[in-house]
Amino acid sequence: MDKNKRGPRQDAEINSGGAREQGHGIMTPRILTASDIPECMRLKESAGWNQTEQDWRNVMALAPEGCLGIEESGAVVATTTAVCFGQELGWIGMVLTDPAYRGRGYARCLMQEALAQLSARRVRWIKLDATDMGRPLYEQLGFRTEGLIERWLRPPGAVLPPCTAPGPFRLDVALDREAFGADRSELLEVLAKMETATLESGAYAMGRPGSKAHYFGPCVSRSREHARDLLTWFLGQHQREPVYWDVLSANSEAVDLAREHGFEKVRTLSRMSLDSVADTPRLDNHDELVFAAAGFEYG
Numbered sequence: 001m002d003k004n005k006r007g008p009r010q011d012a013e014i015n016s017g018g019a020r021e022q023g024h025g026i027m028t029p030r031i032l033t034a035s036d037i038p039e040c041m042r043l044k045e046s047a048g049w050n051q052t053e054q055d056w057r058n059v060m061a062l063a064p065e066g067c068l069g070i071e072e073s074g075a076v077v078a079t080t081t082a083v084c085f086g087q088e089l090g091w092i093g094m095v096l097t098d099p100a101y102r103g104r105g106y107a108r109c110l111m112q113e114a115l116a117q118l119s120a121r122r123v124r125w126i127k128l129d130a131t132d133m134g135r136p137l138y139e140q141l142g143f144r145t146e147g148l149i150e151r152w153l154r155p156p157g158a159v160l161p162p163c164t165a166p167g168p169f170r171l172d173v174a175l176d177r178e179a180f181g182a183d184r185s186e187l188l189e190v191l192a193k194m195e196t197a198t199l200e201s202g203a204y205a206m207g208r209p210g211s212k213a214h215y216f217g218p219c220v221s222r223s224r225e226h227a228r229d230l231l232t233w234f235l236g237q238h239q240r241e242p243v244y245w246d247v248l249s250a251n252s253e254a255v256d257l258a259r260e261h262g263f264e265k266v267r268t269l270s271r272m273s274l275d276s277v278a279d280t281p282r283l284d285n286h287d288e289l290v291f292a293a294a295g296f297e298y299g
């Protein structure tokens with residue numbers, strides 16, 4: 001059978017022990033733990049990504065068995081993470097291979113292992129945000145593009161008028177679920193330990209530090225006005241820092257707000273999905289409510 005045409009369920013059956021034979025020999029994925037974080041940071045630095053050590057700790061806390069790596073000569077040379085939002089959705093992230101080890105099948109091996117794990121847990125949909133480098137692999141594994149997600153950057157410096165501080169974070173589970181299409185309350189509780197605010201309407205926004213720029217997101221709102229209030233509150237706290245904001249292209253109001261507030265688009269990724277269980281109805285998500293994504297590793 002063509003290795004590229006195998007579905008995740010079949011992979012689970014072919015190799016339930018984790019070791020996989022690729023062109024360059026046997027590779028054995030293993031679970032990453034906190035002691036691997038310095039190696040994980042080295043890998044993400046080589047790709048120029050924004051994550052911090054805390055981001056790795058967060059993803060390991062949310063997916064203790066879903067953070068996978070491959071080690072060579074005592075060093076982690078490739079990583080992949082899979083965070084589950086119940087059985088509805090698994091989100092793949094942190095797909096990284098050390099530049100010196102690329103093109104040898106490490107990312108494919110880890111993706112197949114992650115998909116096998118999600119399949120064994122009967123997770124119905126799997127999604128990810130793909131860079132141009134990652135997209136060919138995901139297409140071979142059966143993922144299809146469902147939209148685009150843009151990273152916008154606001155350089156430091158432009159001073160904003162002061163705005164009223166919103167209230168502390170209070171999760172409107174129904175609103176978030178309507179926006180995202182799955183229950184991500186566990187993720188939001190972890191991210192809420194950093195920077196959060198909620199409006200009376202239920203609209204909320206969060207932020208967190210990054211190694212290159214402070215990160216605005218997630219933000220969910222029923223109206224552009226409330227999203228703008230949350231954004232100006234956030235920018236008011238970070239006027240002198242660069243800020244990243246990941247916007248779904250489908251949400252034109254978010255794109256307009258980004259432009260109006262001095263952000264510039266710096267890259268575009270593809271949001272891709274794979275139905276793991278055959279004939280699963282599409283997730284009922286509403287991109288017009290999503291004013292900022294939670295991060296490429298979470299959706």
Ligand SMILES: CC(C)(COP(=O)(O)OP(=O)(O)OC[C@H]1O[C@@H](n2cnc3c(N)ncnc32)[C@H](O)[C@@H]1OP(=O)(O)O)[C@@H](O)C(=O)NCCC(=O)NCCS
Pocket residue numbers: 047078094095096097098101102103104105106107108109129130131132133134135136137140
């Ligand atoms: C994307 C990335 C993870 C691939 O890792 P890798 O271990 O080299 O990937 P693999 O060797 O398993 O290759 C898997 C497939 O990716 C594609 N690919 C890998 N290297 C490629 C290259 N240099 N040019 C074009 N396609 C390439 C191929 O389709 C390949 O399948 P094939 O071997 O059957 O042709 C790695 O390039 C990387 O870390 N890039 C920077 C971070 C990034 O963009 N990650 C993806 C996030 S979504």
